[in-house]
Amino acid sequence: MTTAGATPIAEDRLIPLVSGEKLWKNFGGNDVLKDAGIELRAGEIHAIVGENGAGKSTLAKIIGGAHTPTRGVVRVRGAVTTIPNPRSAIAQGIALIHQEPLTFPDLSVAENIFVGRQPTRLGRIDWTTMRRDATALLGRLGARIDPRAAIRGLSVADQQMVEMAAALSQHARVFLLDETTASLTPTEVKELFRVMRQLQSEGAALAFIGHRMEEIFEICDRITVMRDGEIVARLLTRETSIPEVLRLMVGRPIEAMFAKTVEHALGPAMLEVRALSRRGEFRDVSFTVHAGEIVGLAGLVGAGRTEVARAIFGVSRPDAGELRVNGAAVTIRSPRDAMRLGVALVPEDRQHHGLLMPNAIWRNATLAVIRRLSRFTWLRNGSARRQAADYAARLRVKCRDVRQPVRELSGGNQQKVVLGKWLMTNPRVIILDEPTRGIDVGAKAEVHRLIADLAASGVAVLLISSELPEVMGMSDRVLVMREGRLVGEFDRATATAERVIAAATGQAPPAATAA
Amino acid sequence: MESTVVSQPPMLPAAMRRVIAARELPILIVLVLIVAFTAVTEPRFLSTDSTRSILVSIALLVVLAMGETLVLLTRGVDVSIGSMTGLAGMTIGILFRDQYVENVYLGTLLGILLGAALGAVNGLLVTLCRVPPIIATLGTMGVYRGLTFVVSAGRQVDEYQLPPGLAGWSVRGPFGQGVVPWVVVAALGVAGMTAVLLRFTRIGRRVYAVGGNPEAARLRGIAVGRVTFGVYVFSGATAGLAGMLYASRLGAINPEAIGSGMELMAIAACVVGGVSIFGGSGTVLGVLLGCLLLGTIETALAVLGVADAWQKVAYGGAILLAVVADGIAARRWGGSSSA
Numbered sequence: 001m002t003t004a005g006a007t008p009i010a011e012d013r014l015i016p017l018v019s020g021e022k023l024w025k026n027f028g029g030n031d032v033l034k035d036a037g038i039e040l041r042a043g044e045i046h047a048i049v050g051e052n053g054a055g056k057s058t059l060a061k062i063i064g065g066a067h068t069p070t071r072g073v074v075r076v077r078g079a080v081t082t083i084p085n086p087r088s089a090i091a092q093g094i095a096l097i098h099q100e101p102l103t104f105p106d107l108s109v110a111e112n113i114f115v116g117r118q119p120t121r122l123g124r125i126d127w128t129t130m131r132r133d134a135t136a137l138l139g140r141l142g143a144r145i146d147p148r149a150a151i152r153g154l155s156v157a158d159q160q161m162v163e164m165a166a167a168l169s170q171h172a173r174v175f176l177l178d179e180t181t182a183s184l185t186p187t188e189v190k191e192l193f194r195v196m197r198q199l200q201s202e203g204a205a206l207a208f209i210g211h212r213m214e215e216i217f218e219i220c221d222r223i224t225v226m227r228d229g230e231i232v233a234r235l236l237t238r239e240t241s242i243p244e245v246l247r248l249m250v251g252r253p254i255e256a257m258f259a260k261t262v263e264h265a266l267g268p269a270m271l272e273v274r275a276l277s278r279r280g281e282f283r284d285v286s287f288t289v290h291a292g293e294i295v296g297l298a299g300l301v302g303a304g305r306t307e308v309a310r311a312i313f314g315v316s317r318p319d320a321g322e323l324r325v326n327g328a329a330v331t332i333r334s335p336r337d338a339m340r341l342g343v344a345l346v347p348e349d350r351q352h353h354g355l356l357m358p359n360a361i362w363r364n365a366t367l368a369v370i371r372r373l374s375r376f377t378w379l380r381n382g383s384a385r386r387q388a389a390d391y392a393a394r395l396r397v398k399c400r401d402v403r404q405p406v407r408e409l410s411g412g413n414q415q416k417v418v419l420g421k422w423l424m425t426n427p428r429v430i431i432l433d434e435p436t437r438g439i440d441v442g443a444k445a446e447v448h449r450l451i452a453d454l455a456a457s458g459v460a461v462l463l464i465s466s467e468l469p470e471v472m473g474m475s476d477r478v479l480v481m482r483e484g485r486l487v488g489e490f491d492r493a494t495a496t497a498e499r500v501i502a503a504a505t506g507q508a509p510p511a512a513t514a515a
Numbered sequence: 516m517e518s519t520v521v522s523q524p525p526m527l528p529a530a531m532r533r534v535i536a537a538r539e540l541p542i543l544i545v546l547v548l549i550v551a552f553t554a555v556t557e558p559r560f561l562s563t564d565s566t567r568s569i570l571v572s573i574a575l576l577v578v579l580a581m582g583e584t585l586v587l588l589t590r591g592v593d594v595s596i597g598s599m600t601g602l603a604g605m606t607i608g609i610l611f612r613d614q615y616v617e618n619v620y621l622g623t624l625l626g627i628l629l630g631a632a633l634g635a636v637n638g639l640l641v642t643l644c645r646v647p648p649i650i651a652t653l654g655t656m657g658v659y660r661g662l663t664f665v666v667s668a669g670r671q672v673d674e675y676q677l678p679p680g681l682a683g684w685s686v687r688g689p690f691g692q693g694v695v696p697w698v699v700v701a702a703l704g705v706a707g708m709t710a711v712l713l714r715f716t717r718i719g720r721r722v723y724a725v726g727g728n729p730e731a732a733r734l735r736g737i738a739v740g741r742v743t744f745g746v747y748v749f750s751g752a753t754a755g756l757a758g759m760l761y762a763s764r765l766g767a768i769n770p771e772a773i774g775s776g777m778e779l780m781a782i783a784a785c786v787v788g789g790v791s792i793f794g795g796s797g798t799v800l801g802v803l804l805g806c807l808l809l810g811t812i813e814t815a816l817a818v819l820g821v822a823d824a825w826q827k828v829a830y831g832g833a834i835l836l837a838v839v840a841d842g843i844a845a846r847r848w849g850g851s852s853s854a
Contacts, residue, residue: 087736102734104727106796107720115724116717116737124715166735 015078017205023072034229040205047216050226060176064096065089095167099179101159110134110147113166137165157188176207213242250497267291270460271429276321281307282484289460296475297464304484313345314338342428354418357407362388391420412443431462542804553815573810574702578757579781581709582750589726590794591648596754598659600774603630604758608672608768619680627755634751638744667770674766684763710799726794787837
């Protein structure tokens with residue numbers, strides 16, 4: 001490693017600490033990473049940016065040992081290596097820091113840093129030395145955390161510091177920070193940046209995955225832009241601009257992907273939300289969805305979109321605000337109330353909230369209309385099965401039989417079952433939360449067709465999606481949320497990807513690049 | 516409006532929270548109240564014989580609870596400890612009776628080893644076969660109890676068939692015929708060992724790590740399976756020892772009675788003593804006090820003339836009370852447990 005004449009630092013600057021070449025990753029038939037390459041050099045902070053699903057996290061996880069690449073080569077200090085698991089990654093000096101810290105809530109800060117490797121003396125754990133070493137490490141990061149404190153009760157930011165200290169104690173030289181600022185306050189972000197600069201000055205390589213452009217332009221030296229699993233640009237921060245990066249992130253002509261919904265006249269206001277607030281989640285959210293209209297709700301993960309949907313559907317109670325369904329003021333205390341009013345919610349996480357995985361398709365599909373299909377509490381199973389089969393055929397669910405358990409279906413077909421379940425309730429308002437997440441392209445197109453048909457039949461649709469092309473392609477209007485507030489509204493004519501992204505990330509709209 | 520203070524749950528000062536969160540103080544208070552009340556009502560309660568009897572029965576519970584503590588700390592549970600106590604105790608009793616083994620210490624060692632082997636079966640079921648702990652140990656609970664009848668042909672091993680030294684462990688101690696017989700010393704030894712293991716060894720700290728956050732433990736390079744397997748072996752070994760202590764205390768080994776119901780008492784003692792059933796939190800001191808409290812309640816109720824059935828109600832009640840109080844404290848003061 002140390003060739004004669006060259007100082008280690010100088011050599012580090014020549015050879016990247018870690019590099020990936022021609023990396024591919026395939027999940028369930030989809031290539032989420034295509035021929036991606038990246039170099040992380042000593043003493044640099046390197047941003048990886050892209051839309052949701054562009055492959056940033058996958059790339060970081062491959063280098064951090066959480067995923068193994070389907071194809072491709074990873075090098076550490078120039079030498080080809082394999083990183084089968086996070087343990088191996090840390091042994092090779094690579095630490096992956098997650099948005100949600102992986103810590104042990106009941107153990108102390110010091111122990112969280114040294115867990116599994118506590119210093120011992122005569123076979124006994126040496127608590128004094130451990131605390132002293134922990135204090136030294138935290139001091140090196142400039143973090144003011146009591147090493148004796150329990151992790152439970154520390155902020156996410158402090159827990160991230162503890163994870164960084166743990167990585168440092170294992171001589172990590174490469175830090176992969178995956179959306180670590182997403183749940184931090186501005187002050188905590190500043191503190192994190194100070195620590196990142198400290199590590200940078202010690203010759204570490206840092207990869208920073210994030211969405212907020214101002215943060216990236218403040219802290220990063222280089223920017224790698226990803227789109228659809230591919231690397232589309234490698235830029236020096238000082239030679240580029242926020243509008244350019246946004247343009248590269250969005251890239252392709254979006255409208256081409258989704259057929260515009262057929263123009264049809266809108267009906268009366270079906271769902272009206274007025275000044276809805278819930279402390280810690282969202283504030284002062286107002287909008288209207290008309291019969292036959294698809295309203296897209298765009299924003300970054302964590303902007304509060306799902307929370308608004310849950311409050312409308314009665315899963316959580318808003319602190320303030322007013323709801324109107326079909327023109328009448330209503331109070332929705334529970335999902336039962338919502339369903340009675342003709343409001344349906346197709347949740348984001350179908351595994352946990354939408355489906356009973358081991359149960360048959362028809363059982364799942366008829367769950368929401370169990371009352372209608374039963375007489376004096378006795379379920380009329382034959383009739384239920386027939387109706388479910390009818391819907392399954394209409395939605396083109398690929399299955400042997402409606403008696404097949406839903407866990408045997410593909411993600412796309414599971415999603416169709418969830419949709420079918422709610423369609424059977426004949427809703428007037430349907431809220432779809434990430435309806436195409438994790439399903440393949442063909443199924444996606446069918447789900448989109450279904451949504452368009454629904455709207456055409458006069459249902460008011462609120463479409464929450466983190467996929468910009470989807471929101472923009474499907475929606476008659478696009479609302480944008482950021483940090484719990486509604487920050488933008490665009491109709492088809494004014495909604496450009498750049499504007500929506502700018503609103504979602506808190507940038508001034510780039511006037512020059514608009515269409 | 517932006518004030519973050521408002522949205523936080525009310526927090527007591529750290530020192531006060533520590534006292535409330537620390538299970539030791541309230542248990543101690545309840546314990547003193549029970550002892551005082553019973554002693555005033557029935558002075559015989561504090562006689563040497565009575566005290567020794569309480570301590571001997573608590574000693575058994577302590578040994579079993581130490582094994583259970585480790586299992587609970589990893590988010591598991593072992594309901595087969597009573598049956599393991601029975602099978603190990605009965606098997607060694609038969610070895611004594613048929614004079615394959617005459618030395619009491621060798622017999623005890625064999626009992627511990629047999630218990631460890633029975634625990635290893637649980638460990639393999641949980642780690643290798645991925646059976647949920649409650650189901651795995653519920654199964655072996657039945658299997659081991661059945662085998663106890665099989666090896667004994669349903670007959671009891673009587674006092675005269677056991678080595679003469681064994682019963683003496685429950686009577687004599689390092690200070691002669693006093694309130695502290697050898698059985699109690701052994702239990703304290705096991706508790707001390709467990710405390711050192713948990714507090715001062717990497718193995719012990721791994722147990723906390725695995726229970727606290729299994730995913731994080733795996734990512735930090737801890738062999739989660741090996742730790743999990745180990746705690747079931749330990750639990751079996753303590754049950755094996757408990758089998759011998761049981762034989763010493765009662766003088767005879769009955770296939771139906773030996774160890775029966777002990778799993779419930781041990782789990783109760785752990786939970787009352789502050790071990791979280793969600794894993795990752797709990798101390799030996801707390802469990803010791805839990806054992807002391809439950810054992811005292813048992814004897815106090817007997818001394819006060821309460822029927823056996825009501826004693827069972829009292830245990831169940833004590834567990835529920837402890838868990839409910841814990842949950843309330845956690846919600847009110849942002850303390851431990853849950854999540």
